[in-house]
Amino acid sequence: MKIARWSLEFYRLPYLRQVVWANAVEDSGLYALLRIASEDGHAGLAEGTVKATWSGVSPASLCASLQDLVMPAVAAIDVGDPQAVRAALAPIPENRMAKGMLESACAMLRAAAAGRPLWQCWNGSREVEVSWTVTRQPPEVMAREAAEVAERHGIRAFKVKGGQGMDTDRRALRAIRRVLGDGARLSVDANSAYGRDEAAAYLRLLEEEGVQAAEDPCALRPDRHFEALQQGTRLPIIVDSACTTTAEAALFLERGARALSAKPGRIGMGEAQAMQALAVAHGARIATGIYAESALGTLVNLQQAAAVPEADSAFPAEQTFFLTLAEQVVAGTPVIRQGRVALPASAGSDDWLDPERLARYRLAWPRV
Numbered sequence: 001m002k003i004a005r006w007s008l009e010f011y012r013l014p015y016l017r018q019v020v021w022a023n024a025v026e027d028s029g030l031y032a033l034l035r036i037a038s039e040d041g042h043a044g045l046a047e048g049t050v051k052a053t054w055s056g057v058s059p060a061s062l063c064a065s066l067q068d069l070v071m072p073a074v075a076a077i078d079v080g081d082p083q084a085v086r087a088a089l090a091p092i093p094e095n096r097m098a099k100g101m102l103e104s105a106c107a108m109l110r111a112a113a114a115g116r117p118l119w120q121c122w123n124g125s126r127e128v129e130v131s132w133t134v135t136r137q138p139p140e141v142m143a144r145e146a147a148e149v150a151e152r153h154g155i156r157a158f159k160v161k162g163g164q165g166m167d168t169d170r171r172a173l174r175a176i177r178r179v180l181g182d183g184a185r186l187s188v189d190a191n192s193a194y195g196r197d198e199a200a201a202y203l204r205l206l207e208e209e210g211v212q213a214a215e216d217p218c219a220l221r222p223d224r225h226f227e228a229l230q231q232g233t234r235l236p237i238i239v240d241s242a243c244t245t246t247a248e249a250a251l252f253l254e255r256g257a258r259a260l261s262a263k264p265g266r267i268g269m270g271e272a273q274a275m276q277a278l279a280v281a282h283g284a285r286i287a288t289g290i291y292a293e294s295a296l297g298t299l300v301n302l303q304q305a306a307a308v309p310e311a312d313s314a315f316p317a318e319q320t321f322f323l324t325l326a327e328q329v330v331a332g333t334p335v336i337r338q339g340r341v342a343l344p345a346s347a348g349s350d351d352w353l354d355p356e357r358l359a360r361y362r363l364a365w366p367r368v
Contacts (some may be wrong), residue, residue, distance in 0.1 A: 001080035001113060004039040008032060008057050008066055010050070011361040013294055014326045020136045020241075022163055022191035023053040029325065031294055031356075032062055033351065034101045042338050043350040044109025046101040047297035052272055052292070055097045059363070065098035078114065080104045084283030086270050096244065100268025102197035104300060107269045108349045114345050117303070127340045131157035131187075131316040132323075133290050134176065136164055143175035149323075151179055154338035157185045157316040159215075159290070163193025166205055173209040182210075187315070189215035192241060196225055203233040213259060213315065215287075216240050222251035238287050246274045253282040259315070260284060264304040265291030272304055280309075295328040299352055302312055302334075302343055305366075317341075329358045 014028045032048035067069060073088045085106050091097045111118035115129070119126060132149045134142045142160070149155050160176060162169040173186065188211050194202050206214050215238035220226050222242075230237050236259035239252050244267055245258055253262065260279050262272040266289075276286050282285040288305035291297070298319045305317035319341075322334065331354040334341050344352070 001039050001042075001078055001109075002076070003036050003071070003074065005034045005037045005081055006066075006071060008063060009358075012327055012363055013328065013361055015324050016326045017324070019324060021053075022136075026052065027047070029061075029292055029294065030363075032059070032298070033103070033296070034066070034105050034328075036079075036102075036105045038113065038252065039114075042109055042204065043048060043106055043111040043348065044105040044107070044302055045296075046104035046108065046114060047265070047293060048101045049292050049293070055266065057097050060314045062098060066102070066310065068321065069095060070098045070102055071268070072254060074102065080110055080184060082110070082270060086316060090132045091217045096267060100264070100266065102333050103268035103270035104264060107303070108300065111303075112348050112350075117343065117345060117347055119283050119303045119306035119343050122303070122307035124308075126306065126345070127155065127342050128302050129340050130318040130336060131159050131185075131318050133159045133161065133189075133318060134319050135161045139168060139172035142172050142329045143179045143243050146165075146176045146184075147179040150184070153320075153323075153336040154321070154340075155336065155338050156180075158187070159318055161189040161214075162188045166194075166198075166202060170205055170209060173206075173211065175183070177210065185227070186211050187213040187215060189238075189240070189300075190217045192216045192219045194218045196314045198227055200232055203229070203235060203237075207233065207235060213238055213287075215261065215324075217244075220252075222248070222255045222257075224255075226252070226257075227255040227353060230234050230258060233367055236285060242273075246271065246278055249275045253278065253284060256283075258284050259287060259302070261289035261306075263289040263291050264301040265293050265297055267299075269304050273307075276308060283320050285315060287315040288317040288319065290321055293319055293323050294325055295322040295333045296329045296352060298322045298334055298341075299344065300349065302341060306343060327357065327361060328354075331362060
């Protein structure tokens with residue numbers, strides 16, 4: 001099965017409110033849509049989140065990467081073979097988003113050709129438990145948002161963005177716990193806001209507040225400091241920003257890492273699956289991490305989350321950011337009931353798109 005046609009286009013979707021990340025403040029999101037089609041008419045797609053401080057690409061650079069490097073590398077191979085795709089892309093350094101989007105689109109294409117949804121091809125569960133990410137705001141505002149999400153969608157797992165100062169983070173956690181009750185499961189992502197010399201004290205703070213996992217409390221490296229940090233806390237430290245390849249994952253696992261964030265929106269399904277397999281082999285857990293996906297990217301990336309065994313290795317998937325968007329490019333937005341998303345039973349993904357909405361929010365960059 002070879003790729004007969006492909007296209008790349010971009011769209012910008014407004015948020016319902018301003019979002020404060022660790023390295024940016026936004027009121028909308030910029031997305032890339034890669035679509036591929038085989039000679040026999042089957043189609044697959046993937047969404048990329050275009051943020052200078054996240055993916056490190058612009059529309060122009062992503063276009064060039066796909067057109068000049070990535071697509072020529074797979075032009076003559078059977079994309080029905082995932083290992084052949086990975087082998088073809090392996091000689092190309094960097095270009096993480098372009099390669100990841102292609103791997104994800106190929107996975108969706110293979111599912112369409114098989115006539116089954118991807119989650120089913122991978123022996124996954126149709127329903128996926130999800131968590132909500134509470135971004136940086138005043139503590140009482142964060143608590144009010146968490147309460148509204150819990151009430152509306154039945155979500156009981158929350159990823160709280162820390163890094164506003166230890167006192168503020170503690171107040172935020174206590175405010176959130178106060179409105180949600182003891183049954184809520186909280187993890188904290190500080191986005192490396194604290195110094196390496198502060199990390200142990202911060203982890204003790206999180207333990208005292210009943211947190212279940214800590215993500216990037218400081219800038220992490222697979223070294224003796226990380227090893228001592230993980231050994232010194234009962235919390236699994238989720239390694240995120242410093243762990244974007246299986247090679248990096250292996251180094252952290254050798255230092256005793258107990259949890260990794262594998263983001264199909266950042267590295268593609270192929271690399272995410274390889275990282276997941278490596279983590280499971282070391283007895284570590286996997287978080288299918290947020291990448292500010294729209295509803296379209298959510299439907300695609302949750303296919304990967306559905307294949308992670310919930311019982312022994314998965315954190316609730318973080319793909320709920322689409323609720324923050326005021327508009328979408330899909331015909332049907334995912335529905336969250338009792339904290340879970342039921343994935344579509346259809347094999348195809350191209351029919352998820354709403355052509356009129358896509359045309360409305362499509363940007364004027366040259367389409368490939």
